[in-house]
Amino acid sequence: MSAKRLQLLGGVLFAAIIAVPAFVESRFILHMVTLIFFYIAMTSAWNIPVFGGKMSLGHAAFFGLGGYTGAILYVKFGVSPWIGAAAGVAVSLLGGVVMTLPLLRLRGPFFTLASIAFAEVLRMIAIDWRSLTNGSVGLNIPFKPGWANLTFQSGKPFYFLSLILAVAVVFVAYRLRHSALGFHLRASASNDEAAQALGVDTRRAHFIALLWSSGLTGLIGVFYVFFIYVVEPSTMFSLTLFSLQPALNGIIGGIGTIWGPVIGAIVMTPFGEYLRFYLGTIQQGLNYVVYGVVLILTVNFIPGGIVSLVRPKRSNRSDGSGSSSDTKEAR
Amino acid sequence: MPLLQVKNLTKRFGGLKAVNNVSFDIQAGEIVGLIGPNGAGKTTLFNLISGILHPEEGHIILDGQPLNQLSPPRRSLAGLGRTFQVVRPFAMTVLENVMVPLLARDPHMDKARDSAMQMLALLRLEHLADAQPDSLTLAQRKRIEVARALATRPKLLMLDEVLAGLNPTEISENLPIIRQVHEQGVTIFIIEHLMDALMAVSQRVLVMELGALIASGTPQEVTSNECVIKAYLGEETPTC
Ligand SMILES: Nc1ncnc2c1ncn2[C@@H]1O[C@H](COP(=O)(O)OP(=O)(O)O)[C@@H](O)[C@H]1O
Numbered sequence: 330m331s332a333k334r335l336q337l338l339g340g341v342l343f344a345a346i347i348a349v350p351a352f353v354e355s356r357f358i359l360h361m362v363t364l365i366f367f368y369i370a371m372t373s374a375w376n377i378p379v380f381g382g383k384m385s386l387g388h389a390a391f392f393g394l395g396g397y398t399g400a401i402l403y404v405k406f407g408v409s410p411w412i413g414a415a416a417g418v419a420v421s422l423l424g425g426v427v428m429t430l431p432l433l434r435l436r437g438p439f440f441t442l443a444s445i446a447f448a449e450v451l452r453m454i455a456i457d458w459r460s461l462t463n464g465s466v467g468l469n470i471p472f473k474p475g476w477a478n479l480t481f482q483s484g485k486p487f488y489f490l491s492l493i494l495a496v497a498v499v500f501v502a503y504r505l506r507h508s509a510l511g512f513h514l515r516a517s518a519s520n521d522e523a524a525q526a527l528g529v530d531t532r533r534a535h536f537i538a539l540l541w542s543s544g545l546t547g548l549i550g551v552f553y554v555f556f557i558y559v560v561e562p563s564t565m566f567s568l569t570l571f572s573l574q575p576a577l578n579g580i581i582g583g584i585g586t587i588w589g590p591v592i593g594a595i596v597m598t599p600f601g602e603y604l605r606f607y608l609g610t611i612q613q614g615l616n617y618v619v620y621g622v623v624l625i626l627t628v629n630f631i632p633g634g635i636v637s638l639v640r641p642k643r644s645n646r647s648d649g650s651g652s653s654s655d656t657k658e659a660r
Numbered sequence: 661m662p663l664l665q666v667k668n669l670t671k672r673f674g675g676l677k678a679v680n681n682v683s684f685d686i687q688a689g690e691i692v693g694l695i696g697p698n699g700a701g702k703t704t705l706f707n708l709i710s711g712i713l714h715p716e717e718g719h720i721i722l723d724g725q726p727l728n729q730l731s732p733p734r735r736s737l738a739g740l741g742r743t744f745q746v747v748r749p750f751a752m753t754v755l756e757n758v759m760v761p762l763l764a765r766d767p768h769m770d771k772a773r774d775s776a777m778q779m780l781a782l783l784r785l786e787h788l789a790d791a792q793p794d795s796l797t798l799a800q801r802k803r804i805e806v807a808r809a810l811a812t813r814p815k816l817l818m819l820d821e822v823l824a825g826l827n828p829t830e831i832s833e834n835l836p837i838i839r840q841v842h843e844q845g846v847t848i849f850i851i852e853h854l855m856d857a858l859m860a861v862s863q864r865v866l867v868m869e870l871g872a873l874i875a876s877g878t879p880q881e882v883t884s885n886e887c888v889i890k891a892y893l894g895e896e897t898p899t900c
């Protein structure tokens with residue numbers, strides 16, 4: 330596919346997306362597409378440190394910190410969700426500092442493993458700190474519709490809010506990837522020693538990338554809580570829903586690229602909901618077996634993810650070089 | 661004052677002294693060669709100077725500034741450039757590879773692109789700017805390695821076997837580039853396993869064997885030194 334045709338296709342698709350709520354009355358479809366937008370935002374935010382080769386399986390931590398902050402401020406102290414969103418970002422940034430400073434010394438897989446523990450610890454705290462979080466029951470967002478309360482009768486406002494979030498996060502990820510920071514991260518991912526010898530403070534680059542990622546994930550968490558009207562530890566700090574799912578979306582779509590997380594979220598969100606609904610009733614956990622199989626097949630047969638199959642061919646000025654390396658580096 | 665001062669540097673790997681009490685100076689404007697058999701400790705010495713490894717003993721001073729406590733990126737910013745014996749370019753275009761060190765100093769994308777392009781021109785790589793390095797020959801990849809290190813605008817450039825593995829034609833293409841860089845005012849410290857190539861460019865040569873510095877002098881002095889002949893040819897001589 331040529332870049333021009335891809336752009337045209339993207340434009341048409343985007344126009345269709347904006348028009349959907351005008352024609353579709355089905356709450357189910359609106360909910361599903363909204364969920365896709367949330368997962369696009371979440372996966373793209375998760376993907377920012379992956380530019381530098383750092384894969385977290387603990388992003389539910391930031392999602393939960395943001396969501397809980399927004400909910401507690403609103404339910405317990407009557408603070409506007411819009412201010413709560415800013416506070417949610419601040420708290421998840423703090424969580425980002427606490428998690429990443431000790432973990433940054435760890436290489437690839439060890440970083441990933443340690444990140445799981447972080448979200449689990451926060452889930453325990455959310456269960457035990459009853460006076461603040463109401464324990465495992467959680468907090469309900471009272472139904473008082475209105476923009477000031479970020480609560481709505483119709484599903485349409487959140488359709489557009491989540492769409493704006495998705496576009497904003499993808500845009501931020503795009504800008505970061507093409508900035509000096511993006512270069513430092515990519516250099517570190519492919520040869521950290523050489524990057525350092527060239528003057529790149531790679532630990533600082535990873536740290537900044539994780540802060541962007543955690544702050545954005547916290548922001549998404551706040552909006553998500555008001556979308557589903559409730560915070561509870563097992564949802565907000567869910568390993569499977571918000572730590573594994575973004576990673577899975579990213580890997581299947583194509584990690585470390587801009588469009589991989591978008592495509593991954595679009596494909597995997599309906600698939601995941603479908604599996605959870607149908608297979609979950611047959612035998613709990615069966616849906617994750619299917620996930621595992623899909624993951625293994627992807628990593629083995631299309632290691633660059635779906636995005637590596639649809640990337641437009643770039644003109645290559647090098648003499649006689651093949652296109653074998655095309656898939657390695659995505660725009 | 662010398663540009664680089666190395667004093668009593670020692671590095672152990674378990675029981676092995678990979679670098680054993682090594683001291684030497686390099687003056688600004690020099691081009692100094694470092695030879696020695698495989699495993700002599702040459703690359704380890706570079707790793708100590710650039711901060712990838714930490715010595716058990718000894719001091720490294722660049723342009724009057726002690727380097728021991730600085731991280732590798734800080735040493736790079738202080739004016740130390742190096743290439744790696746095993747070239748592994750970043751998985752990005754040739755141009756982007758050279759932009760990395762420039763962006764570590766100034767985050768402006770356009771400026772970095774322009775300077776990187778100039779650097780590629782200097783190393784006759786500009787026609788490959790948009791190529792992926794893994795589609796290139798070893799000789800070309802080694803030149804990317806030099807271009808990247810040179811883009812840091814180093815006071816001292818350390819080259820680790822940038823000619824090894826190249827055929828005679830490629831060597832005769834890459835050798836003048838090293839001279840050209842030197843003529844631009846960069847001090848060069850170069851490891852080369854190939855004696856002939858090294859002798860052709862160096863003003864002064866250091867010789868290492870089993871972690872120790874065993875000789876130093878002009879190429880002529882060193883090639884006639886009995887200890888060096890022994891190290892390379894394994895002949896018994898009473899003085900060593
Ligand atoms: N990271 C390391 N760990 C253990 N031993 C090492 C390490 N790096 C080098 N060595 C050993 O130190 C000695 C010197 O190696 P090196 O500096 O690479 O030699 P040269 O570059 O002169 O060929 C060799 O015996 C090598 O096996």
Ligand SMILES: [Mg+2]
Nearest residue numbers: 702703704745
């Ligand atoms: Mg070596």
